[in-house]
Amino acid sequence: MARPKLKDTSDWLPWAVSAVCLVASLAAPKYLGAIWTAGVGVLLPFLFFDLRKPVNYESLSFDTVGFRYSAYKGSVEEVRWQESPTSSTAG
Numbered sequence: 001m002a003r004p005k006l007k008d009t010s011d012w013l014p015w016a017v018s019a020v021c022l023v024a025s026l027a028a029p030k031y032l033g034a035i036w037t038a039g040v041g042v043l044l045p046f047l048f049f050d051l052r053k054p055v056n057y058e059s060l061s062f063d064t065v066g067f068r069y070s071a072y073k074g075s076v077e078e079v080r081w082q083e084s085p086t087s088s089t090a091g
Contacts, residue, residue: 014046018039
């Protein structure tokens with residue numbers, strides 16, 4: 001599967017905040033708690049609003065053969081329906 005490209009802030013912001021907090025905490029260990037509290041404080045509203053976005057159900061398509069899921073542009077995964085084995089009824 002192809003690796004996704006970083007295209008918007010939801011992809012790189014958590015990594016950038018973590019890197020800034022790590023470098024700042026190494027440079028000023030006296031303020032370690034305040035630095036990481038500020039970093040988490042920046043990420044929490046971002047995560048709150050990012051997780052409220054609707055899921056992309058348009059990437060799923062169903063038919064009688066199975067379903068297709070396009071995870072990324074140009075990458076399509078197909079899953080075929082399997083016939084269920086004969087079920088025995090207890091009774």
